[in-house]
Amino acid sequence: MAFEGLAERLQGTIQRIKGKGKVSEADVKEMMKEVRFALIEADVNLKVVKEFVKKVSERAVGVDVMKSLTPGQQVIKIVKDELTQLMGGEQSSIQFASKPPTIIMMVGLQGAGKTTTTGKLANIIRKKYNRNPLLVAADIYRPAAIQQLETIGKQLSLPVFSMGIDVSPVEIVRQALEKAKEDHNDVIIIDTAGRLHIDEKLMQELKDITSIKQPDEVFLVVDAMTGQDAVNVAQSFNETVGITGVILTKLDGDTRGGAALSIRSVAGKPIKFVGMGEKMDALESFHPERMASRILGMGDMLSLIEKAQENVDVEKAKELEEKFRTQSFTFDDFIEQMNQVKKMGPLEDIIKMLPGAGKIKGLENAKVDEKQMVRVEAIIYAMTPHEKTTPSIINSSRKKRIAKGSGTSIQDINRLLKQFEDMKKMMKQMSSNMQQQKGKKKMKMPGLDSLFK
Amino acid sequence: MSFLKKMKEKLTGTSESETVSKKFKDGLSKTRTQFTSKVNDLVAKYRKVDEDFFEELEDLLLQADVGVETVMELMDSLRFEVQRKNMKDTAGIQSVISEKLVEIYETGEEELNELLIQDNGLTVILFVGVNGVGKTTSIGKLAHRLKQQGKTVMLAAGDTFRAGAIEQLQVWGDRVGVEVIKQSEGSDPAAVMYDAVRSAKSRGVNVLICDTAGRLQNKVNLMKELQKIHKVLEREVPGAPHEVLLALDATTGQNAMIQAQAFKEATNVTGIVLTKLDGTAKGGIVLAIRNKLHIPVKFVGLGEQMDDLQPFDTEKYVYGLFAEGLEQEEGNDFKN
Numbered sequence: 001m002a003f004e005g006l007a008e009r010l011q012g013t014i015q016r017i018k019g020k021g022k023v024s025e026a027d028v029k030e031m032m033k034e035v036r037f038a039l040i041e042a043d044v045n046l047k048v049v050k051e052f053v054k055k056v057s058e059r060a061v062g063v064d065v066m067k068s069l070t071p072g073q074q075v076i077k078i079v080k081d082e083l084t085q086l087m088g089g090e091q092s093s094i095q096f097a098s099k100p101p102t103i104i105m106m107v108g109l110q111g112a113g114k115t116t117t118t119g120k121l122a123n124i125i126r127k128k129y130n131r132n133p134l135l136v137a138a139d140i141y142r143p144a145a146i147q148q149l150e151t152i153g154k155q156l157s158l159p160v161f162s163m164g165i166d167v168s169p170v171e172i173v174r175q176a177l178e179k180a181k182e183d184h185n186d187v188i189i190i191d192t193a194g195r196l197h198i199d200e201k202l203m204q205e206l207k208d209i210t211s212i213k214q215p216d217e218v219f220l221v222v223d224a225m226t227g228q229d230a231v232n233v234a235q236s237f238n239e240t241v242g243i244t245g246v247i248l249t250k251l252d253g254d255t256r257g258g259a260a261l262s263i264r265s266v267a268g269k270p271i272k273f274v275g276m277g278e279k280m281d282a283l284e285s286f287h288p289e290r291m292a293s294r295i296l297g298m299g300d301m302l303s304l305i306e307k308a309q310e311n312v313d314v315e316k317a318k319e320l321e322e323k324f325r326t327q328s329f330t331f332d333d334f335i336e337q338m339n340q341v342k343k344m345g346p347l348e349d350i351i352k353m354l355p356g357a358g359k360i361k362g363l364e365n366a367k368v369d370e371k372q373m374v375r376v377e378a379i380i381y382a383m384t385p386h387e388k389t390t391p392s393i394i395n396s397s398r399k400k401r402i403a404k405g406s407g408t409s410i411q412d413i414n415r416l417l418k419q420f421e422d423m424k425k426m427m428k429q430m431s432s433n434m435q436q437q438k439g440k441k442k443m444k445m446p447g448l449d450s451l452f453k
Numbered sequence: 454m455s456f457l458k459k460m461k462e463k464l465t466g467t468s469e470s471e472t473v474s475k476k477f478k479d480g481l482s483k484t485r486t487q488f489t490s491k492v493n494d495l496v497a498k499y500r501k502v503d504e505d506f507f508e509e510l511e512d513l514l515l516q517a518d519v520g521v522e523t524v525m526e527l528m529d530s531l532r533f534e535v536q537r538k539n540m541k542d543t544a545g546i547q548s549v550i551s552e553k554l555v556e557i558y559e560t561g562e563e564e565l566n567e568l569l570i571q572d573n574g575l576t577v578i579l580f581v582g583v584n585g586v587g588k589t590t591s592i593g594k595l596a597h598r599l600k601q602q603g604k605t606v607m608l609a610a611g612d613t614f615r616a617g618a619i620e621q622l623q624v625w626g627d628r629v630g631v632e633v634i635k636q637s638e639g640s641d642p643a644a645v646m647y648d649a650v651r652s653a654k655s656r657g658v659n660v661l662i663c664d665t666a667g668r669l670q671n672k673v674n675l676m677k678e679l680q681k682i683h684k685v686l687e688r689e690v691p692g693a694p695h696e697v698l699l700a701l702d703a704t705t706g707q708n709a710m711i712q713a714q715a716f717k718e719a720t721n722v723t724g725i726v727l728t729k730l731d732g733t734a735k736g737g738i739v740l741a742i743r744n745k746l747h748i749p750v751k752f753v754g755l756g757e758q759m760d761d762l763q764p765f766d767t768e769k770y771v772y773g774l775f776a777e778g779l780e781q782e783e784g785n786d787f788k789n
């Protein structure tokens with residue numbers, strides 16, 4: 001049961017608005033309801049969603065949606081822009097101390113990925129920044145937490161400082177600082193035990209560690225699958241320990257990752273890295289725009305919309321739509337449409353960008369025959385203006401002439417004529433279907449219809 | 454069957470639902486009474502059953518990760534019932550709410566909270582789940598629980614991948630006082646299982662609990678590996694694995710549904726262990742999982758210690774879904 005993305009959710013409303021030609025405040029309100037549900041299903045916290053929707057509605061009502069390709073897509077774009085902006089810029093820099101050693105402390109709930117990320121981070125710090133990190137095993141509670149970090153240290157050939165489980169974490173960190181000085185480690189990364197944000201005793205322990213020497217970075221490590229509770233976690237950790245950044249783990253899964261937005265809006269701290277796997281090299285920088293698309297469940301839909309907006313003449317697209325509806329679509333329009341689509345780039349690429357396209361069997365290998373398109377063009381150019389608008393007059397002698405003029409065969413022409421008729425029928429069916437199911441959101445290929453007209 | 458369909462059936466009084474209703478009344482145990490009285494308190498804060506009331510309830514459930522679809526179904530059925538009975542004030546609605554909330558979980562299905570422990574011969578329990586949810590810890594706790602019940606238990610260290618995983622299980626084995634069958638890091642988990650089953654049989658233990666590495670459900674190869682493990686157990690012991698327990702982190706949001714679906718497909722999950730309920734997250738998605746996939750929650754994890762595992766109690770759980778939230782909201786803008 002995959003959850004519907006925003007584009008799918010908005011289909012119903014979009015279809016109706018198209019028919020009406022004017023977007024009312026009520027329409028925006030209805031679309032915002034879908035935006036709200038899409039975000040909740042993506043695990044964005046409800047309160048954050050409410051604030052967000054309020055902000056976006058204001059923008060959506062004011063915008064000149066009718067000038068845009070389609071109003072629905074414009075709304076999606078506003079939502080995504082706003083999301084991207086909220087999530088902050090791309091930031092994967094680490095704040096190093098002006099005077100070494102730099103202290104980095106990892107904090108978070110149980111099982112979030114702190115220990116694993118400690119290793120990954122150390123790996124980056126050594127490779128990318130050419131520094132010499134020391135890993136500190138300050139989790140004395142979880143069974144075999146120290147062995148886990150030591151194994152990771154061994155894998156990376158990096159030193160791990162540990163004192164067993166009978167010394168307090170505060171003392172361990174104190175001595176680790178000494179050790180770092182001795183061994184000339186310019187960065188120390190402290191792996192702390194997972195703890196609940198409501199566990200006062202253990203939250204105090206974190207404070208005590210920071211009071212030895214204030215860390216340069218305190219990274220809150222959060223599981224990307226986290227639900228509504230992410231706000232409480234981020235808020236508590238931020239208030240008690242003062243986090244400087246966030247690392248979102250397990251993003252190699254198929255979660256929408258709405259927690260990213262929740263955390264960002266309550267803590268206001270940048271998301272610096274994302275965990276993309278269990279291996280030591282699976283730590284990447286955070287891309288707010290990608291995250292926004294992911295939360296909205298849109299694949300690369302947005303880049304497709306942008307492409308369409310750059311290349312498709314809005315007025316022409318509207319004319320074409322009108323022609324479909326009134327059945328006055330001609331071969332001239334056919335050519336026009338082909339050209340519009342061609343401007344957007346190779347068809348294979350366009351198909352790949354459609355959400356859900358990956359799930360359609362066989363489509364991943366779909367090859368569009370560009371030669372065939374050239375042939376079709378040639379045939380149409382060989383027609384007289386009258387033939388283009390009224391293909392029914394094309395009899396066998398006209399076919400012979402067109403074949404000769406276009407360098408194709410009678411069969412090619414027959415095929416195209418049949419395709420054209422089929423297409424008209426399909427369009428007729430589609431538009432009547434759309435009328436029928438207005439308000440419903442059960443389009444098979446969301447967005448496809450509006451993109452290719 | 455969908456919750457709503459069940460509800461309608463119940464309201465029109467078909468036989469299956471009559472037993473539900475009867476069971477509901479018969480089962481008005483002490484916890485149920487406590488639960489209902491708490492709902493009473495809660496509802497007493499309102500004079501009227503109006504849209505504000507429904508909206509607040511809806512928000513609380515959404516914030517407990519119950520999920521849009523389930524919440525909407527629930528609200529629909531509540532509104533329907535309120536209208537049908539023409540309830541204007543809050544008197545009487547308490548029982549409706551508690552009934553509906555419990556029913557959305559139980560939907561008339563048999564109580565399956567108990568583990569299927571064989572009377573004779575070896576019982577094999579397989580733990581599965583995504584990374585870091587609490588599989589290994591829950592195994593430690595369950596081993597302790599079973600041991601206290603007089604069973605002999607053995608553990609299989611089937612996570613040969615994650616750093617320190619074998620050592621972690623070994624610490625739990627030592628704590629609880631049960632044997633751990635293990636091989637070296639990096640060895641084939643299916644081979645570990647084979648070994649473990651053989652040892653369990655020859656030692657004549659009652660229960661073998663198998664740990665596996667955490668894996669995200671969208672990793673095809675890792676899910677295949679899990680199926681292979683499952684197959685080995687199936688082949689070596691008739692009827693095994695007798696229980697496949699999916700560990701779910703209560704902090705997880707809507708992705709838990711996809712987890713449950715994928716792991717059910719791969720290994721025929723028989724129950725859920727809902728971990729980390731001692732935090733502030735509610736894991737409300739288990740309502741939808743039970744409703745759509747019919748997987749019951751068997752245990753809840755309430756901490757990191759040996760005895761922090763409890764059998765699942767529907768009423769207690771369902772009340773917890775919104776009660777605390779309601780109390781928190783109180784004094785804010787909740788009432789008006």
Ligand SMILES: Nc1nc2c(ncn2[C@@H]2O[C@H](COP(=O)(O)OP(=O)(O)OP(=O)(O)O)[C@@H](O)[C@H]2O)c(=O)[nH]1
Binds near residue numbers: 195275667
């Ligand atoms: N797939 C995937 N797994 C991850 C990622 N980060 C961590 N993990 C896994 O998540 C699990 C928990 O990771 P740990 O590093 O032990 O988590 P922790 O926060 O240190 O846990 P505690 O110390 O018990 O609080 C392990 O199985 C890791 O391999 C990630 O980005 N992707």
Ligand SMILES: Nc1nc2c(ncn2[C@@H]2O[C@H](COP(=O)(O)OP(=O)(O)OP(=O)(O)O)[C@@H](O)[C@H]2O)c(=O)[nH]1
Binds near residue numbers: 110194587615700
């Ligand atoms: N507060 C709390 N912590 C828990 C609970 N169950 C497990 N944990 C903690 O969660 C963290 C991860 O638990 P593990 O048992 O290692 O999880 P796992 O699923 O085996 O992890 P991987 O094998 O890495 O996939 C540890 O720090 C546990 O102590 C619980 O019920 N409550």
Ligand SMILES: [Mg+2]
Binds near residue numbers: 115191192193
């Ligand atoms: Mg750890």
Ligand SMILES: [Mg+2]
Binds near residue numbers: 589612618664
């Ligand atoms: Mg484990």
